[in-house]
Amino acid sequence: MSDRITVTMDQKVISAPAGVTILKLARDHKIFIPTLCYLEHVSDIGSCRLCVVEVEGYDSLLPACRTKAEDGMVITTESPRLTKYRREMLNLILSNHDQDCMTCPANGRCELQALCNRYGVKRSSYQGSGRESKRRYPLVEDNPYLSYDPNKCIHCQRCIGACQELVGNGVLGNRGSGTTHVLETPFGKNYKTSGCETCGNCANVCPTGALTTKREAGYQSWEVKRVRTTCPHCATGCQLNLIVKDQQIVNAEPADGPSNHGLLCVKGRFGSIDFVHANDRLKKPLIKDRATGSFREVSWDEAISYTARHFLALKEQYGADSLAGFACSRSTNEDIYMVQKMVRTCFGTNNTDNCARVCHSATVTGLAKTLGSGAMTNPIADITQDVDCILLVGSNPEEAHPVVGMQIRKAVRNGTKLIVVDPRSIGLTKMADVHLKLRPGTNVAFANGMMHVMIQEKLFDEVYVQEHTEGFEELKRMVESYTPERVGEICHIDPDQLVEAARMYATAKKAPIIYCLGVTEHSTGTEGVMSMSNMAALCGKIGRSGCGVNPLRGQNNVQGACDMGAQPTDYPGYQKVDNPEVRAKFEKAWGVTLNPLPGLKATDVFPAAIEGKIKGLYICGEDPIVSDPDTHHIEKALESLEFLVVQDLFLTKTAKYADVVLPGISFAEKEGTFTNTERRVQRVRKAVTLEGEMRPDTEILIDLMNAMGYPQKHMTPAQIMEEIAQVTPSFRGISHERLDAVGGLQWPCPSPEHPGTPIMHVGQPARGKALFYPAEYQASRELPDEEYPLILMTGRILYHYNAAAMTSRAPGLVDLSGEGFIEVNYRDAKRLGIANGERIRVGSRRGEITATARVGRKVSEGETWMPFHFEDSPVNVLTNAALDEFARIPEYKVCAVWIKKM
Ligand code: SF4
Numbered sequence: 001m002s003d004r005i006t007v008t009m010d011q012k013v014i015s016a017p018a019g020v021t022i023l024k025l026a027r028d029h030k031i032f033i034p035t036l037c038y039l040e041h042v043s044d045i046g047s048c049r050l051c052v053v054e055v056e057g058y059d060s061l062l063p064a065c066r067t068k069a070e071d072g073m074v075i076t077t078e079s080p081r082l083t084k085y086r087r088e089m090l091n092l093i094l095s096n097h098d099q100d101c102m103t104c105p106a107n108g109r110c111e112l113q114a115l116c117n118r119y120g121v122k123r124s125s126y127q128g129s130g131r132e133s134k135r136r137y138p139l140v141e142d143n144p145y146l147s148y149d150p151n152k153c154i155h156c157q158r159c160i161g162a163c164q165e166l167v168g169n170g171v172l173g174n175r176g177s178g179t180t181h182v183l184e185t186p187f188g189k190n191y192k193t194s195g196c197e198t199c200g201n202c203a204n205v206c207p208t209g210a211l212t213t214k215r216e217a218g219y220q221s222w223e224v225k226r227v228r229t230t231c232p233h234c235a236t237g238c239q240l241n242l243i244v245k246d247q248q249i250v251n252a253e254p255a256d257g258p259s260n261h262g263l264l265c266v267k268g269r270f271g272s273i274d275f276v277h278a279n280d281r282l283k284k285p286l287i288k289d290r291a292t293g294s295f296r297e298v299s300w301d302e303a304i305s306y307t308a309r310h311f312l313a314l315k316e317q318y319g320a321d322s323l324a325g326f327a328c329s330r331s332t333n334e335d336i337y338m339v340q341k342m343v344r345t346c347f348g349t350n351n352t353d354n355c356a357r358v359c360h361s362a363t364v365t366g367l368a369k370t371l372g373s374g375a376m377t378n379p380i381a382d383i384t385q386d387v388d389c390i391l392l393v394g395s396n397p398e399e400a401h402p403v404v405g406m407q408i409r410k411a412v413r414n415g416t417k418l419i420v421v422d423p424r425s426i427g428l429t430k431m432a433d434v435h436l437k438l439r440p441g442t443n444v445a446f447a448n449g450m451m452h453v454m455i456q457e458k459l460f461d462e463v464y465v466q467e468h469t470e471g472f473e474e475l476k477r478m479v480e481s482y483t484p485e486r487v488g489e490i491c492h493i494d495p496d497q498l499v500e501a502a503r504m505y506a507t508a509k510k511a512p513i514i515y516c517l518g519v520t521e522h523s524t525g526t527e528g529v530m531s532m533s534n535m536a537a538l539c540g541k542i543g544r545s546g547c548g549v550n551p552l553r554g555q556n557n558v559q560g561a562c563d564m565g566a567q568p569t570d571y572p573g574y575q576k577v578d579n580p581e582v583r584a585k586f587e588k589a590w591g592v593t594l595n596p597l598p599g600l601k602a603t604d605v606f607p608a609a610i611e612g613k614i615k616g617l618y619i620c621g622e623d624p625i626v627s628d629p630d631t632h633h634i635e636k637a638l639e640s641l642e643f644l645v646v647q648d649l650f651l652t653k654t655a656k657y658a659d660v661v662l663p664g665i666s667f668a669e670k671e672g673t674f675t676n677t678e679r680r681v682q683r684v685r686k687a688v689t690l691e692g693e694m695r696p697d698t699e700i701l702i703d704l705m706n707a708m709g710y711p712q713k714h715m716t717p718a719q720i721m722e723e724i725a726q727v728t729p730s731f732r733g734i735s736h737e738r739l740d741a742v743g744g745l746q747w748p749c750p751s752p753e754h755p756g757t758p759i760m761h762v763g764q765p766a767r768g769k770a771l772f773y774p775a776e777y778q779a780s781r782e783l784p785d786e787e788y789p790l791i792l793m794t795g796r797i798l799y800h801y802n803a804a805a806m807t808s809r810a811p812g813l814v815d816l817s818g819e820g821f822i823e824v825n826y827r828d829a830k831r832l833g834i835a836n837g838e839r840i841r842v843g844s845r846r847g848e849i850t851a852t853a854r855v856g857r858k859v860s861e862g863e864t865w866m867p868f869h870f871e872d873s874p875v876n877v878l879t880n881a882a883l884d885e886f887a888r889i890p891e892y893k894v895c896a897v898w899i900k901k902m
């Protein structure tokens with residue numbers, strides 16, 4: 001049988017691969033066939049009957065969505081017979097569809113309306129049971145963002161398919177049949193407990209006004225423009241359109257990007273708007289009167305000259321290394337590049353860093369050491385589609401990277417095996433083949449145990465080890481003592497399950513390791529990362545499709561913040577500041593003599609401030625009082641400074657300590673780029689200009705640089721990217737112009753012709769050979785004792801992000817989850833007399849807070865877990881600032897606490 005066919009469609013002769021449907025063939029050749037229920041890759045139930053076509057030799061009409069095109073077919077897609085038939089179908093559909101089009105939020109984008117117009121159907125001639133706005137069914141609209149009007153539902157089932165197949169959640173169902181059929185939707189009174197994630201992906205595919213986002217009621221489709229940009233929350237890098245009416249963002253909708261494939265999560269879809277237009281946005285620069293502690297509004301000229309004068313005076317008095325400047329992992333690559341350039345050229349120090357220090361610096365350091373590049377090795381699509389097994393360690397993507405979580409759920413439903421290694425029973429554990437519910441802080445022992453089994457059972461890739469690695473013998477010796485029994489004891493896991501997991505991962509053809517902060521945020525975080533790399537290299541799962549070591553980076557542009565050189569040891573592109581040749585290159589490019597000494601890491605800057613070594617600090621868009629461990633220690637550090645400048649959208653807790661506050665602008669008001677977790681540089685585009693004196697961050701920085709005596713010419717973000725490309729070999733082929741043309745590029749992209757690098761280490765690891773780093777297990781720094789008998793872990797939840805500066809300004813997200821809580825094991829709760837929902841006290845050696853107890857089995861006995869987003873439960877008052885020796889990342893994931901009734 002030939003693998004190609006030839007058909008005639010509307011008198012056009014078309015050649016196509018065998019096996020395609022008539023509908024697909026038509027769409028591929030831009031021939032219109034109407035559909036209402038069909039959704040590509042999701043639903044082809046053929047119930048609307050609108051896609052029927054005539055095929056020569058067949059008496060009956062055939063549904064194009066379900067009929068395969070066959071060689072020699074002669075197909076007609078429009079004819080008087082088809083028109084008559086489609087009119088009749090529309091007539092039937094309309095009989096049970098409210099026609100209040102004038103006030104319907106879908107007016108103008110409704111597919112049913114468009115087809116009725118096309119086929120001249122104005123009203124139904126049938127008396128359906130719900131015809132003409134006799135509302136049989138009440139609206140279901142308790143959910144803050146989504147609304148279901150059963151009276152407009154045409155029962156196409158697209159939404160059910162989207163929730164099941166794309167989102168992998170399956171919380172929509174059917175009730176009744178025939179004319180009494182409605183959807184069982186989770187948007188009613190129980191919307192908080194229904195399991196619905198309020199992602200809105202169902203509303204996105206509804207062809208009518210039945211299932212809508214409530215924001216749609218605020219505009220008509222012809223009144224708005226759409227601005228394609230990149231989500232400002234997590235590093236998945238989802239593409240979205242901001243919908244803008246008169247300088248107001250009125251909605252956001254998914255766009256089809258390489259990492260999100262037309263999906264968004266609740267934060268991207270509903271949490272990307274309110275903070276931009278929030279009433280408490282800073283609108284003017286502020287200078288604090290140190291005597292009174294109050295701020296006064298000042299002009300930009302005054303703010304810039306005051307700031308420059310004070311930094312220069314401190315430099316003069318205490319030396320360049322008494323100053324430091326942090327970039328913001330939320331802002332664009334162009335902003336970040338200018339922050340580190342200002343710190344290096346004007347302050348004269350390498351004391352620059354970004355918040356990767358407290359989340360994934362262990363990744364940057366660890367993977368650079370073992371593989372030669374500290375970044376995710378494979379693209380998201382590559383590690384979630386068509387893989388045999390996923391080893392998910394210390395990562396809860398359903399909440400922290402939800403669109404990745406959706407793709408993992410889909411993969412598992414399609415047969416991919418899943419190993420979850422996590423101290424908590426996260427959502428994905430329900431789907432897992434193996435869940436290793438290990439003791440917090442024991443990742444290194446777990447990995448050593450896995451490798452022990454792989455070596456003992458000869459499951460590893462001997463050829464890869466021989467040809468592409470070094471240090472195998474030492475690793476082999478080291479893991480010898482990590483027997484499943486010993487590891488079972490250290491990790492509190494079943495040794496047999498460890499063996500099962502090792503076999504499953506090692507023998508799978510395509511198996512990525514995906515990990516997150518559960519691996520990095522430990523005092524042995526870098527060794528945890530290197531242990532992930534050890535496992536992958538041992539099994540030869542590096543440099544191959546569907547494999548690799550894949551850290552899910554946290555904030556939207558934390559990858560970019562590291563790439564752009566907001567690091568004390570590296571210029572942009574991980575070029576080392578202590579390499580004389582590299583330094584000479586940057587001195588030539590920037591026209592100054594540069595400091596040869598690596599700077600202080602952010603987590604060392606705060607103790608240095610307390611010791612009086614750091615006197616002046618510039619913080620762009622970070623809120624360390626909320627986000628860094630041991631809040632009182634950070635407060636003390638900020639109080640110790642002689643001069644603090646904060647550039648932000650809001651008067652954050654950290655900004656309140658500042659001497660000068662400079663109002664910047666949000667992602668929706670600027671041009672630039674973000675780099676997502678898979679190293680993909682994507683465009684950020686300006687959607688609105690808002691009232692106020694806020695200024696683009698790059699312009700503020702350029703003014704400051706000039707005021708400090710560095711002749712920085714004015715540059716647009718596109719021109720800044722040109723400069724980045726000139727000084728950064730891995731970005732040499734990247735420009736705004738090219739990104740606008742191709743959508744996104746994954747670095748390394750060394751020339752304008754280079755297509756970017758989806759998979760790293762192909763052929764051989766970037767450092768030549770993968771290094772096996774033999775890491776012995778070391779216990780966490782602060783373990784439970786009699787006084788502090790429980791382990792506290794921290795993490796993210798679906799509805800908020802980090803310090804919640806953005807998400808807490810979305811009332812709907814606060815409604816969905818607005819209160820700090822602590823997960824407590826039911827046995828501990830029973831012992832302590834704590835009831836579910838009760839507000840309790842939580843204390844560590846560093847402080848005490850309150851939180852609402854969630855009692856259950858998510859955490860093991862002796863362990864607790866808290867999210868770090870909520871003002872009413874500021875968990876970083878409790879966390880430990882113990883640092884990893886390599887990357888200086890703090891141990892957010894383990895500290896010892898007590899819990900008590902109020
Ligand atoms: S909002 Fe998302 S999770 Fe909820 S029903 Fe719709 S698709 Fe499913």
Ligand code: SF4
Nearest residue numbers: 153154156157159206
């Ligand atoms: S709500 Fe919309 S997508 Fe879902 S079945 Fe009804 S018409 Fe179809």
Ligand code: SF4
Nearest residue numbers: 231233234238265268
């Ligand atoms: S998964 Fe991340 S990038 Fe995507 S919409 Fe959600 S928050 Fe935004």
